[in-house]
Amino acid sequence: MIRFLTGGESHGKALIGIIEGFPANLYFNIDYINKELKRRQKGYGRSNRMDIEKDEILVLSGVNNGKTTGNPISIMIKNRGSNIDLVEITRPRPGHGDLAGALKYNQKGGRNTLERASARETAMRVAVGSICKLLLKEFNIQICSHVIQIGQVKSIKNYYNGLKKEELTKADNSLIRSLDYQSEKLMIQIIEEAKEKGDTLGGIIELIGLNIPVGLGSYTNWDRKLDGKIAHSIMSIPGIKGVEFGLGFNTSGRLGSQVHDEISYDDNNTYYRETNNAGGIEGGVSNGEDIVLRAVMKPIPTLKKPLKTVDMKTKEVAFAQFERSDVCAVPSASIVAESMLSYVLANEIILKFGGDSIEEIKINYTSYINSLRNR
Ligand SMILES: Cc1cc2nc3c(=O)[nH]c(=O)nc-3n(C[C@H](O)[C@H](O)[C@H](O)COP(=O)(O)O)c2cc1C
Incomplete structure (x- = not known):
């Protein structure tokens, strides 16, 4: 089983990730991982922090001569925007974790919550997810995502409507990760309008897993169901409020x-x-078709034109604190979602096929795929 943990705070020195249970002898392509980190930082609607943070990983353990060793992989991403004076958040932002976190951990304000609940942590998830993508590539599994809605603007094209398979991998060509060039313009326009009003926007992303073998996940107990595991991993992304599979x-x-x-x-x-309305999963098990799911992201909670709140010092009515923030982060969230899906699928590959080295897993995988022919 592959497990991972992250540590680090939004304005701390660095983010840290430890991945355990990862097989040996996988070519560890650092350039690829850094490119994936760049993909998370792009997207129309993000704040200028993205110009400050040029995310790159530093490998601390688990890799030797360019290949994984089977030891825990430890990686670090340094925070460049860490040298600022941090003010306490005593006017908590509705929609963020500030107030609930301050009350739970007995803090005077929301600063320490923000530092960890903020989506800066998702940079490390993308690093981990990209290592999992390297594993999935060995089995020809590909993970794609694109944005199908921003605010009220919907893309006409989606997996079930007008998209060709070869188009699924092309979202990187769009500022907003849309595969429908008409709605892309409108999406950018409404982000600009929201920004001018001091407001924010959310949207919907579509995620697709291609070349998925039949048999990942299981119906034998509730916590082994593939759709349940994927939903948990996607719902854990800050701001995601719902997930649906297939026609959902x-x-x-x-x-x-x-x-x-x-x-x-x-x-x-x-x-x-002939059809894939189930989105590639039946009975909690992959059925060999593409895995298709959608996730909805709520509008960003930090508003330049703030909502009403209560000052935690005076208990008086106040406006919520503002701190540099994205107007819309749906395109970036789609990269984080790709990463979480990649983690779940890489883990399922290990669970199903076992093996401590990539060679061993491949032998088991090939023998299983061949055995399916006569079942
Ligand atoms: C990639 C990404 C970027 C985000 N950027 C911001 C941001 O700049 N400002 C903000 O208030 N929330 C941002 N969020 C959303 C918050 O982190 C999230 O709403 C908050 O942690 C509360 O969690 P919840 O919405 O899951 O309840 C972002 C989320 C993601 C995935």
């Missing part, structure tokens, strides 16, 4: 015959589906 909430208005994917058998002796 849209299944409720349809008849069963309009939802479930009929089963076929092809010349290669494998089962497949």
Whole structure:
């Protein structure tokens, strides 16, 4: 099993990540990991902190001669924007963790909560996720994401409407990670409008896993279900308020015959589906189709034109504190979501196929895939 933990604070010296249970002999491509970190920092609507932080990893353990060793991998990302005087947050921001965190940990204000609850921590999740992506690549598994809604503006194109498979990997070409160039313009426009009003926006991202083998996850107990594990990992991203798989909430208005994917058998002796309304998971197990899910992100809680709050010192009505903030972070959240999905799937590969080195896992994987032909 792969486990990871992160440490570090938004304005602390560095973020730290430890990944345990990662197999040996995987080529550790630092350039690739740093490129993934850059992808998180892009996206229309982000604050100028992104110009200060040029995220790069420093490897402290678990890698030798460019390959993983099987030892715990420890990595660090230095914070460049750490030399500022930090003020206490006594006027907590509605929608952020400030007040609940201050009350829970018996603090005078929300500063110490903000330092950890803030999405700076997600930089380390992307570093870990990109290491997991390197593992998934060995099995030809690819993870893609794109933005399908910002505020009220919806992309006409999505997995179920008008997108071709080869387009799924092209979202990096768009400032907002949209694959629908008409709505991209409108999305950018409404972010500008929200910014002028001192307000913020959220949206919806779509995530797709390609070349997923049948049999990841299990129905045998509640905590082994693949959709449950993915939902947990995506819901743990700050600001994400809902997750749906396949047709998701849209299944409720349809008849069963309009939802479930009929089963076929092809010349290669494998089962497949003409449709993928389930989003690639049935009974908590991957069914061999693409994994498709969507996640909704609420608008950013830090508003330049702040909402009403209570001053924790005086208990009087006040306006919430403002500190440099994104107007919209949905494109970045989609990279964080790719990373969390990659972690869950890499872990499932290890759980299903076992093995302490990449070579051993590949032997087990290939033998399983070949055995499927005659089942
Ligand atoms: C990539 C990313 C960037 C974010 N940037 C900000 C930000 O600049 N300002 C802010 O108030 N919240 C930001 N958020 C959202 C908050 O971190 C989040 O709303 C807060 O921690 C409260 O958690 P909750 O929304 O899950 O309840 C960001 C989230 C993500 C994923």
